[in-house]
Amino acid sequence: MKRILLTGKNGQVGWELQRTLAPLGEVIALDREKLDLAYADTILAAIRTVNPDIIVNAAAYTAVDQAENETSLAMRVNAEAPGVMAEEARKRGIQLVHYSTDYVFDGTKDSPYGEDDTPAPINAYGRSKLAGEQAIQATGCRHLIFRTSWVYGMHGKNFLRTMLRLAEEREELRIVDDQFGAPTWSRLIAEATALALAPHREPEGLYHLASAGHTSWHGFTEAILGLSRNLRTREPSLTAIPTREYPLPAKRPFNSRLACDRLAQEASIQLPDWRVALGLCLDR
């Protein structure tokens, strides 16, 4: 039995990973209380105690707007901690699985971003996540980095759950329609991760992992409202607005689309269209 150390067990992806990794070995899942990534010594102590074959790092500082004012904490958790994990993984021959984001790109390209496109983050969170990728790559440890986008699920804080709540509270939803990306269900990220770790598949390096197709936040909301009528008592109106009418502390890329062909070609792993996945998630 392999021993798998999972961080961030209560996050959207971490919560699902506790379930999907279970058939692959013994999963030792830790939350922030047991393993705070802001402290390098606790990371090293956890790795020594658990003595894992694989580390799956689902923990991250994900408060995109707050990161503008907490840059040093975001850097410690998203950049320095993965670097510490990776260096220890290299020394001990451990495989490291890590997650990154579409926010490493500036969003100015007019087609989906591939793994070989040059990152140019436009906010503090994106800069910290890119630094994390680079810290892992620099160690030369055996690693898998999945860049994903617009993560949602029925667990944790996310856009889907916010829209379901606001739909009950508000007469009108005013949602941005000029940022484009692929909403990606946390369950499918966790399932793809387990598949990638299965014997004989084992891709290595950096991969984009997001649902097929793309939409805007407004299009995503339209689909959520359409598929959730039986879960709601009210029907708000939906208005499309440009980003400039919804200012936030952190800038967001207008194009967050990720080309996921590399993972499909090298490991035969491909996520379904975002609408299909949303339907499956809401069926639950």
Ligand SMILES: NC(=O)c1ccc[n+]([C@@H]2O[C@H](COP(=O)([O-])OP(=O)(O)OC[C@H]3O[C@@H](n4cnc5c(N)ncnc54)[C@H](OP(=O)(O)O)[C@@H]3O)[C@@H](O)[C@H]2O)c1
């Ligand atoms: N959410 C998105 O839309 C999105 C998009 C692209 C990429 N990603 C990436 O995908 C991965 C998974 O994201 P997610 O959506 O599952 O995030 P999430 O739901 O926000 O979960 C993150 C987890 O990390 C934990 N955490 C935060 N700071 C920590 C620290 N100092 N030490 C230990 N744990 C800490 C949180 O703990 P608490 O529960 O205690 O806060 C939480 O359980 C991350 O690498 C993220 O950057 C996410």
